Amino acid sequence: MESPPLTPLSPERPPPLPSRLLAAFPAVGPSRLGWLDGLRGVAALAVVFDHSSSTFMPDFRRELMPHFNTGRYGVLVFFLVSGYVIPRSLERRGSVRTFWIGRILRVYPLCAAVVAVLLALHALGAAELRDVGPHSAGTVALAHLTLLQELLGTPSLLLVLWTLSYEMAFYLLVVALFTTRLHRRSPAAAITLALLAAVSVVAGVALPASALSGLFGTGPVIAVAAITMAAAVCCASGRSAPLRTFGGVLGGVPALALVALNGTIPLWEGLVILAVMFLGTAVHRAENGQDTWRFTAGTAVVVIACAVGSAYWYGDGDHFTRRGWISAFLLAVLTFGIGLAVRGRSLPRVVTGLGTISYSLYLVHPVLLTVIDSTVGRRRQDDLVLEAVFVTALLPLCLLTYRCVEAPCQRWGRRLAHRVEQS
Template sequence: MLSAPPGTAEAAPPRVRRSAWLDALRGTAATVVVFEHALVPLWPEARPYVKGVFDPGWYGVLVFFLVSGYIVPASLERGAGLRAFWVSRLFRLWPLFAVCAAGMALLSAAGWDEPHVWWQTRPTALVLAHVTMLQNLLDVPNLVNVLWTLSYEMAFYLLLTAMFALGAQRRSTPAALTFAAGAVLGAGLLPTALLSFGTAGRMLTVVVAVTAVLAAGLAAVLYGHGRLRQAGAVAVAGTIVLLLAVNQRYPGPWQGLLILATMFAGSTLYRAGTGQLTHRHATWVALVPLAGLWLGRGDLGTETATAAAWLTFAAGLALRHRVWPSWAAWLGLVSYSIYLLHPLLMESVEHFLSDPASVPVAARMALTAGVYAVLLGLCALTWRWVEAPAQRLGRRLVDRTASRRAEAGPAKG
């Protein structure tokens, strides 16, 4: 278990099991994101009207980020420490990420999708940036359009890791409010791609430098002690904050900062729900959605999506002790597959359906249902043959390491 900060004595956090309500929220978010990306190849004439009143993509990712903010601290605290957490993240995220990347590469090779020209002129920088999953914070075009959100997930993991190493893991509320304030104050002022913009050599230098600093800092946090560990944590946190502040481009500086505020707000709600913080303290994070509504003013689709995402999470939180349908929980179980693989199907549909508006509505409705059915079948396969085995392997490695430490402990003492 993670030790308490020096000079403090904390009760062990409660063990949190996988919850059906969180899975249901994940499944809902993934399904809505699929709907967003189905509009272009199947319902292009409806897209402006839908987006004008409700942005399904923004809604979906905000729900995802709230869920991540809520559950990731629990995963950190209930596990065997930061090393175990990163092993689990490695085997949770990268295998399917690699499958998704390989699938898009095949579509490109077949001529069904045209990759960004930088894949020919800047391949080293683009590959390395994607390996770190921070490509969106390095101004690197995403191989698959949905991968941009993983950069913010990774930024959140790294910031949480630094906070744990510095004994500041419970300061999620100040973190949420700081990022929200940065989004509000920096909107329209913060630069975009300040570090990476320019020549191929400059981009490669930035990608290599960021990767090296983060790798060294994370190694110091995971394997170092004392001041070395603290220095590593500061290096990791400082690098991520710098990238968030000056090197974002899409979806934009204030959106990226608001995303981090949203995840830390989810962490505050988790701590309030488990008794680590008072509910009165947690009410401060209500400023985060208010900041989102203020920043999205004038864009009805963004405003309604922001409000709906928070209301959806609040409803799930209020109903968390209810029995949820098994199909809803299953959708959450395969939500990562749904999220990463659906763009490949949509690219395929777009390749064959050059003029969707000319196709009868009934035929497109049937095609939409068919795409969803194929997607769910594909996700069932990737869960069985990619995700689940990789996660089991990660757990075995964590358990094996924990057993070795337990055996070595008495001998050292």
């Protein structure tokens, strides 16, 4: 009797590559919020495409950017998710100390590993570093150690690191509100920041890039920011309530000042980014019954109106600040809304798996692209096949960094936080 033909999933024959990749994705446990992982996955792929299209699909990118900025879309979705997750994490723990332990071991290890690999590749001549201008190596290193480098007048070694500066500023602001017991005022914070953005545009307030660094010097601003941030984290993690309040304010006020006065993007956009994150927090409040959905919807209307109006009136015909930015912003808010609407449903493992490794996707892909640009060079015409090959090669690499760097450090962070809570 003839044996039956082998099926694609038969033990005698390995499954195809897509199936093997799918099986390799980390499973999402019941405690994880799958819809947020799905949003992270979408956001990460959007940012990956935004940067990789410069290398593999330049013609398509030039046609797309005037109408839709894929990079801004991705980071705005990330900011909405962070706004939802970060206050939730802090308030669930109820401890600033364990919050900072979790954040530091979530963000820093992979970032440090990726930068170290980039520096090693540069030393071997396989990758080019971004131009950091006249800044010394020590100045650049100290600025990156704070993760506020984009707000300290120092270019990021990796293009994507600019968003981590706004994330860090948001962490400091969230801790400030928590220690002063104003954390439930997040809708008011979102509305205030959005209105300030609109007012700055209407009033014609346009600060030069890195205004504080230009006035006082990059080195002094970085030194003061690093010392202040270290003191703020230590004080806010203390056991005394007055000390925690002092530490929160000590970190939150400078963080807001850096976003408003020392960013490299326009003032209105920096304020809108913070407003968007606090809008995510407002959604968290409504979902937990701390605010009404009607009030949260009103908050969203104000933030959307101010953001779109600011982008429109600030624009001078440039597609980045008008059509491209506005369409990206609106679709990011819509994407978050869709994720919120399906939050009770089970999502495909590939979707949540991409979200689980989204931080690796976000940080690793620029290094791989830098190597390609420095060795092979960019394509002059669109090549969809190479774009697909790049993403296919990127996924296993990010799975590796997740399992070897991210996951162990997160487990260590949870164990350390648990010991601190028990002490």
